[in-house]
Amino acid sequence: MEIKQIASWLLALTFIACSQLGYADEVSSIVRGGKLYDKWYAVIGAAKPDGTHPAWPASNTKKKGATTHRCKSCHGWDLMGKDGAYASGSYKTGISGLTQLQGASNTKVIAALKASTHGYAGKMSDEDFTDLANFVTKGQFDIDAVIDRSSKKAKNGNPSKGESYYNTVCMNCHGKTGTEPDGMPALGALSNKNPWEVIQKVMNGQPDSEMPAMRAFGLQVSVDILSYVQTLPKE
Ligand code: HEC
Ligand code: HEC
Known part of the structure; x- marks a missing residue:
């Protein structure tokens, strides 16, 4: 075998090993992001948020307080928001889903989380934001x-x-x-x-x-x- 050929094999093997490692890290980040999406304040051990989230619509008086700060409460377990299971019932909010963000950049998601609509800046760490973003951009499947x-x-x-x-x-x-x-x-x-x-x-x-x-x-x-x-x- 020529040296050049051996070198390219080694390069290919290193690449495969690295991408496998990357995959494992990514799955654990998505999984943690999924739990944060469910109830971030329980995952990070923060106090239950006070009051109703400012983006919670006044038209919905069935839910109030800490639960309105959970991602799932506004965007749904199916991440389909008003077009999914929360189109009706006690979690009806009229808020959009997030399915369009599968494959999007994490930067976009993190910017949305820190913007004033959500107001999560300062409430979670960089790692938390990255895990949430990985869940939204890489963790979705056709439910x-x-x-x-x-x-x-x-x-x-x-x-x-x-x-x-x-x-x-x-x-x-x-x-x-x-x-x-x-x-x-x-x-x-x-x-x-x-x-x-x-x-x-x-x-x-x-x-x-x-x-x-x-x-x-x-x-x-x-x-x-x-x-x-x-x-x-x-x-
Ligand atoms: C190490 C213990 C443990 C194992 C193993 C485990 N669970 Fe759980 N699970 C829990 C605990 C604790 C809760 C929270 C219980 C509560 O809310 O009172 C929970 C909650 C749940 C809930 C949510 C219930 C709710 O009301 O929110 C579901 C669904 C669930 N488990 C399914 C499963 C399934 C399916 C498996 C196997 C794949 C599994 N669990 C394995 C401990 C476990
Ligand atoms: C109280 C309700 C509420 C909660 C809780 C909430 N959101 Fe949102 N979210 C919104 C609203 C409102 C918008 C703007 C879109 C709309 O009006 O439908 C939005 C938009 C977004 C967007 C931008 C969508 C896009 O297409 O650019 C992302 C990403 C997002 N939310 C993720 C999350 C995550 C992750 C969490 C939990 C950490 C969360 N949201 C919690 C109400 C909420």
């Missing part, structure tokens, strides 16, 4: 391809695979039938009522808990889990 919007059922999930994932990963904390821990809605009920929330929690984990994130195993694993938990008892 309507995996959850049927009208029946709310998981699409193309394999419940039998989901059952084995559940029994090996989730059961220790949530019990065989998904009714633990005490005080949490049964997974069978929650997953049929709000499958968009459940898929995000399964992909990214639960803020402020030891619950693992399944994102690194690929979307299909989470869809299989969702399809199984939808068969669990509702109470």
Whole structure:
């Protein structure tokens, strides 16, 4: 083999190794961003925000206080805002979704977060902003391809695979039938009522808990889990 050829192989191998490393870092950043999107103040251990977020519309009097500061409350678990599950119901705000930002630059997202509409400047660290931006620009998937919007059922999930994932990963904390821990809605009920929330929690984990994130195993694993938990008892 010629020296030149060996050199180019080495270069290629280094490139592959580096991009793999980059991938791992990126997935963990997206996962943390997903938890921040869910409830940033719980993730960073900040005090619950006081009062209702200034961008929360006065037309919605059903929700107030800390929950109106969570990204998911205004932009939805499906990141589709007024065009998604929050088109109606107690979280109806008329605010746009963020799906157009998959593939966009992080700079744009971070600028939006620090601008006056949101007012998050000074409330989170640079790392938090980067993780949130990675979630918004790189962590989205076509949610309507995996959850049927009208029946709310998981699409193309394999419940039998989901059952084995559940029994090996989730059961220790949530019990065989998904009714633990005490005080949490049964997974069978929650997953049929709000499958968009459940898929995000399964992909990214639960803020402020030891619950693992399944994102690194690929979307299909989470869809299989969702399809199984939808068969669990509702109470
Ligand atoms: C109280 C409601 C509210 C909360 C909470 C909220 N946003 Fe927004 N967001 C808005 C509004 C309003 C806009 C402007 C777009 C519109 O009017 O529909 C916006 C716009 C954005 C944009 C720019 C969209 C674009 O196309 O350029 C991004 C990115 C964004 N939000 C991300 C987030 C993230 C991430 C969080 C959580 C850290 C968050 N938002 C929390 C109300 C909210
Ligand atoms: C190490 C323990 C642990 C494991 C393992 C775990 N979870 Fe959790 N999970 C929790 C805790 C703690 C909560 C928060 C409970 C509460 O809100 O009372 C939670 C919350 C949730 C929620 C949100 C419930 C809500 O009302 O917001 C869902 C959905 C969920 N888990 C699904 C799963 C699934 C599916 C798995 C397996 C892939 C799993 N969890 C694995 C500990 C765990």
